[in-house]
Amino acid sequence: MRISDADQSILASMGPESIRNVVAESSVAVFKLLEVATFLNGRECKYLRERDEARANAKDFGERLSVVEKDLSSETKALKESQGKVAQLEKDLQDAKDEEGKLKERLDELEEKLSSMTLTPTSDEEEKKVDPAGTYASFSRAGLISKIYEVGDLQLELEVGSSSFRNALAQLQILNPGVQLVTEGLDEMKEVRDGQIASPISTKKKFNLVFNL
Template sequence: MKISFDDYKNKYALQKKLITDLETTEAKLADVVKEREALLVRVKELKEKISRLEEKLKYAEVTLIGDEEKKAGPAGVYTECSRAELITKVFEVKGSMLEAASSQFHNAVAQLRILNSELIVEGLDEDKEVRDGRIVTPQNLELFILLGFSLF
């Protein structure tokens, strides 16, 4: 009978420990469930905030592009162009401006030769300038040449 009582006592202690552990686990589970519900509410709020911000961003992009387009081309010529197309257009315009300047320079030299047949054109260059009565390469151009940059 003593063995049965000791066995019962051990089982009772084990059952009491299991009940305590179960109560602790249930309390932790209740806390986790509350935290989960709070986090789900927070996630829903953040998703709504993201949606509102995305709408604002769309409006801001449209407004920004609209203002810049109005400055660049009031007639809306560039509204359908991509960035790459605009960059290509800038390089085309830059190239045509250089061609026009070079052509005008050579035209002026040709006219001076007609007006003054003994004109010495040795050392004459559209990229050079007159300093102290001499034709010299501009300082910024010398720097570009020394650094190995090309103008074209």
């Protein structure tokens, strides 16, 4: 750096003491300038370092943000899929409940039909026990009632006949006090058939004859 002509003239006119003072003042100014430059340089370096650190942190944060965004996207997709699966499962559950209700109704219907089917054979078995020959199986209700009345009349006739027989026997014994009447083999329920005392046709056969009329 070149000193101007004016400064050279001033320095040339100055004595040694004045020059020392100027040099001292200039040195102080130079040192202050160096201090200011050092301070500013240090501050700039600090700013540069902080800037570099901020850039590094920003880069790291950006990378982490990308990872978080990627994870968030994956979780959002998984959540939507889970919600879809939950909705489908709820629908399947409701369908299963509806199907269960239909099956229960069908089961009740089948059990009712089965119950009605099992009652019929029981009734048939009872009828076979009462009427093994099937004599009155084809009778109508009115016809069956009519036959029951006929059987009742026949039973009444048998009772009347038995009473008449006992009455006639008692009268014969009174009218023939000296005669020993043979009563062995005599039975009010027997009848004379082909010149012999024989057992009558069984009541069951008579009932069958009545029903077959």
